[in-house]
Amino acid sequence: MATNLAAVLYLVAGVLFILALRGLSSPETSRRGNRLGMLGMAIAIGTTLAFKVEDWDALTLVLIVAGIALGGIIGAIIARRIPMTAMPQLVAAFHSLVGLAAVMVAAAALYAPEAFGIGTPGHIHTGSLIEMSIGVAIGAITFSGSVVAFTKLQGLVSGAPVSFAGQHLLNLVLGLLAVALVILFCASQSHAFFWALAILAFVLGVLIIIPIGGADMPVVISMLNSYSGWAAAGIGFTLGNTALIITGALVGSSGAILSYIMCKGMNRSFFSVILGGFGGEAATAAAGGPAGDRAVKQGSAEDAAFILKNAGSVIIVPGYGMAVAQAQHALKEMAEFLKEEGVTVSYAIHPVAGRMPGHMNVLLAEANVPYDDVFELEDINSQFPNTDVAFVIGANDVTNPAAKSDPSSPIYGMPVLDVAGARTVLFVKRSLGSGYAGVENPLFFRDNTMMLFGDAKKMTEEIVKAM
Amino acid sequence: MESAVIDPIIFRLSIFVLAIFVGYYVVWSVTPALHTPLMAVTNAISSVIVVGALVAVGVSLVTGDELVSKILGFGALVLASVNIFGGFLVTQRMLAMYRKRDRQREE
Numbered sequence: 001m002a003t004n005l006a007a008v009l010y011l012v013a014g015v016l017f018i019l020a021l022r023g024l025s026s027p028e029t030s031r032r033g034n035r036l037g038m039l040g041m042a043i044a045i046g047t048t049l050a051f052k053v054e055d056w057d058a059l060t061l062v063l064i065v066a067g068i069a070l071g072g073i074i075g076a077i078i079a080r081r082i083p084m085t086a087m088p089q090l091v092a093a094f095h096s097l098v099g100l101a102a103v104m105v106a107a108a109a110l111y112a113p114e115a116f117g118i119g120t121p122g123h124i125h126t127g128s129l130i131e132m133s134i135g136v137a138i139g140a141i142t143f144s145g146s147v148v149a150f151t152k153l154q155g156l157v158s159g160a161p162v163s164f165a166g167q168h169l170l171n172l173v174l175g176l177l178a179v180a181l182v183i184l185f186c187a188s189q190s191h192a193f194f195w196a197l198a199i200l201a202f203v204l205g206v207l208i209i210i211p212i213g214g215a216d217m218p219v220v221i222s223m224l225n226s227y228s229g230w231a232a233a234g235i236g237f238t239l240g241n242t243a244l245i246i247t248g249a250l251v252g253s254s255g256a257i258l259s260y261i262m263c264k265g266m267n268r269s270f271f272s273v274i275l276g277g278f279g280g281e282a283a284t285a286a287a288g289g290p291a292g293d294r295a296v297k298q299g300s301a302e303d304a305a306f307i308l309k310n311a312g313s314v315i316i317v318p319g320y321g322m323a324v325a326q327a328q329h330a331l332k333e334m335a336e337f338l339k340e341e342g343v344t345v346s347y348a349i350h351p352v353a354g355r356m357p358g359h360m361n362v363l364l365a366e367a368n369v370p371y372d373d374v375f376e377l378e379d380i381n382s383q384f385p386n387t388d389v390a391f392v393i394g395a396n397d398v399t400n401p402a403a404k405s406d407p408s409s410p411i412y413g414m415p416v417l418d419v420a421g422a423r424t425v426l427f428v429k430r431s432l433g434s435g436y437a438g439v440e441n442p443l444f445f446r447d448n449t450m451m452l453f454g455d456a457k458k459m460t461e462e463i464v465k466a467m
Numbered sequence: 468m469e470s471a472v473i474d475p476i477i478f479r480l481s482i483f484v485l486a487i488f489v490g491y492y493v494v495w496s497v498t499p500a501l502h503t504p505l506m507a508v509t510n511a512i513s514s515v516i517v518v519g520a521l522v523a524v525g526v527s528l529v530t531g532d533e534l535v536s537k538i539l540g541f542g543a544l545v546l547a548s549v550n551i552f553g554g555f556l557v558t559q560r561m562l563a564m565y566r567k568r569d570r571q572r573e574e
Contacts, residue, residue, distance in 0.1 A: 071548020
């Protein structure tokens with residue numbers, strides 16, 4: 001009876017998690033959704049505590065209270081202090097924790113199978129062994145892959161892809177070895193094979209992520225998100241816990257869909273991203289491109305202020321450069337000023353702008369930009385020809401018309417924002433350098449383009465001053 | 468009831484497969500503007516793995532193996548707790564920033 005009640009409560013928690021994600025379909029319902037998610041978590045934890053507490057001694061209770069308090073305080077402090085621009089690395093760090101927790105829980109189940117109801121030491125059910133090995137392998141890959149992604153996003157190591165000869169062959173061999181270890185572990189129940197599998201998966205996680213470059217990070221983060229879900233689901237099967245199985249499936253498909261959206265935003269196949277090396281192949285393409293001796297029109301902050309003030313409509317196109325320079329607040333100030341002058345201001349977001357899905361939207365929301373001024377690519381692209389000024393700040397490749405016109409370009413076929421259609425294009429950029437894809441942007445050399453060289457934040461502040 | 472009992476793993480598998488479909492449709496309905504909060508909240512909810520950590524912390528000590536299990540469980544409990552609190556709170560912080568145009572004018 002008690003077991004059935006617990007199972008029903010876990011199901012309720014799972015349903016609340018579904019509703020939490022459902023709430024995200026619009027900003028108005030999202031806050032309620034998040035609260036439902038918290039409620040679901042409270043029910044899941046409360047159920048486990050309520051049905052297990054009678055078996056526990058004092059030491060266990062102390063450990064549980066201490067563990068939750070310690071983790072909770074650390075988590076709450078991080079959540080409060082983290083700057084919005086650091087959100088991609090925070091999410092990567094959180095993924096790594098889910099991965100490592102999955103490894104630890106799987107190992108704990110192996111060492112104390114009776115407590116988990118999956119058999120006795122040396123006689124664990126084969127089904128549970130398979131679930132456990134899937135959980136530990138995916139968990140370990142998620143952990144080490146996320147750590148590598150974190151160090152790249154945080155700038156601790158270079159974001160450039162790392163590749164070496166025979167890389168794919170090595171990964172393939174290691175992958176096959178992992179499958180062999182799963183079989184050996186299931187047959188022998190040996191702890192040694194379990195840990196060998198875990199270590200191999202850690203190594204594999206590093207090797208999978210190092211060849212992927214900075215600009216492909218949105219795909220990597222989404223992919224690791226998906227992995228963390230599948231790892232959780234694997235553990236859910238071991239525990240026979242419905243909440244965990246439902247959650248794992250939700251998170252797994254969520255990450256997979258985001259990866260798909262990101263790949264589509266770059267017109268790249270999932271496999272070409274995973275196999276890595278965007279920066280590498282593109283560098284050669286850029287070298288063959290036209291030299292920088294063509295004339296560009298350079299403007300000052302005063303020129304830009306004059307053009308913007310006299311415009312009827314302005315579309316702002318933010319990119320990763322805006323995030324790096326933390327220019328979102330200055331940008332919002334500029335937009336407010338323009339609105340008071342009667343200028344229509346809207347924002348255009350490319351799906352892969354920034355380092356993770358929705359990165360730009362969060363930064364603009366942080367600067368208090370109303371979300372109904374912010375538009376997705378397909379909703380605003382037709383508006384550029386009726387627009388006086390396109391203000392591109394810290395974005396490059398996502399505006400490159402070569403993606404439409406030049407089949408030899410590495411980014412050919414990628415959906416781009418048609419900023420060239422606007423009467424004037426203002427480009428805030430640090431230099432004439434090419435973007436992450438290493439492709440030269442022909443927009444810079446057009447008559448109606450004015451380059452504003454400088455740091456995105458400083459330049460925007462100067463424009464505001466000049467107004 | 469029939470004499471042949473269905474293995475519980477089949478029930479779990481059914482839930483899993485159906486939940487993938489639910490996830491597919493729910494996630495496609497998420498507005499792209501909220502994709503970052505989506506990642507943060509999925510992070511938080513996948514930490515429901517904490518229920519496994521609680522079971523592991525609760526094992527009664529008989530041999531060294533149970534001790535290993537308990538220690539690993541405690542580690543997982545701390546990590547999952549960081550994620551639960553951090554994930555939900557950072558999501559809340561992000562979602563609180565999304566404002567509509569008219570409401571903002573009133574402020």
